[in-house]
């Protein structure tokens with residue numbers, strides 16, 4: 001009994017997805033992914049961020065077995081995606097960016113068919129729950145072609161969940177959807193995670209990743225440049241800024257202040273001081289004293305922390321070889 005418990009614990013801490021030394025060069029010779037190593041933890045929400053064309057969809061397509069890697073291995077929930085495709089694919093639900101649904105079928109027939117495709121026994125109660133959770137139950141007999149764009153999107157999610165996958169990929173789930181659907185979707189994602197589903201999403205809405213993800217991966221020009229716990233990433237790379245609104249505008253920063261990392265706003269009305277939020281000594285007290293000595297008065301001051309978006313932009317734009 002003790003041994004079985006230990007084995008279960010070891011198993012549940014093993015990554016649910018393991019991407020090892022994966023390269024992808026498309027037929028035309030373009031190398032879309034370079035030496036990707038990535039482990040996804042069981043039960044986490046992992047956000048994959050990157051500029052357009054960075055390789056996010058390619059990586060998802062490789063893990064789902066839709067596109068073949070040029071080299072490297074991918075294991076999904078214990079199954080090699082190439083050698084054991086059917087078993088590996090059955091663990092994955094994919095909500096793609098684009099609609100490829102059977103326009104003439106009803107919602108119910110579509111999700112039922114999807115479940116059957118993965119060899120799962122029929123389970124009307126489960127499918128009903130999925131449709132109800134996605135506010136699709138009333139539309140179950142409607143033909144997909146008659147649904148609005150948002151409803152079609154909900155069908156895509158229902159289809160991806162029909163075979164009870166342990167891993168769910170959402171490729172740009174929020175692109176072009178209204179606020180209500182976005183909120184429904186995030187509520188559903190949180191519920192699924194609470195039930196043990198692992199969720200991997202790509203998004204251009206960085207505040208969404210900031211809000212939802214446990215870990216963040218940043219991909220740029222086919223390379224995975226950062227994989228980090230969201231909180232650690234924000235702590236390690238986050239900066240704080242103190243903005244002082246001046247009582248009298250300045251035309252330049254006085255020479256006596258040149259040692260300070262200060263930036264004067266274009267209109268000369270504000271001084272911005274950037275500092276490392278992790279340091280015990282922020283330097284603010286010294287700065288304010290020095291400003292006083294120079295007769296610089298301010299009427300307001302406020303501080304802000306860098307957002308994940310600030311960090312993301314600095315990561316994808318900093319010169320190669322300077323990543324930590």
Ligand SMILES: Nc1ncnc2c1ncn2[C@@H]1O[C@H](COP(=O)(O)OP(=O)(O)OP(=O)(O)O)[C@@H](O)[C@H]1O
Pocket residue numbers: 026027028030032050051052053054055056057058059
């Ligand atoms: N079938 C293909 N043949 C050749 N090149 C391709 C193919 N599919 C994608 N690419 C190229 O690979 C690169 C990565 O594309 P991918 O769609 O993975 O990026 P992405 O990060 O998902 O971008 P977006 O955010 O715009 O969706 C791009 O330069 C793209 O043009």
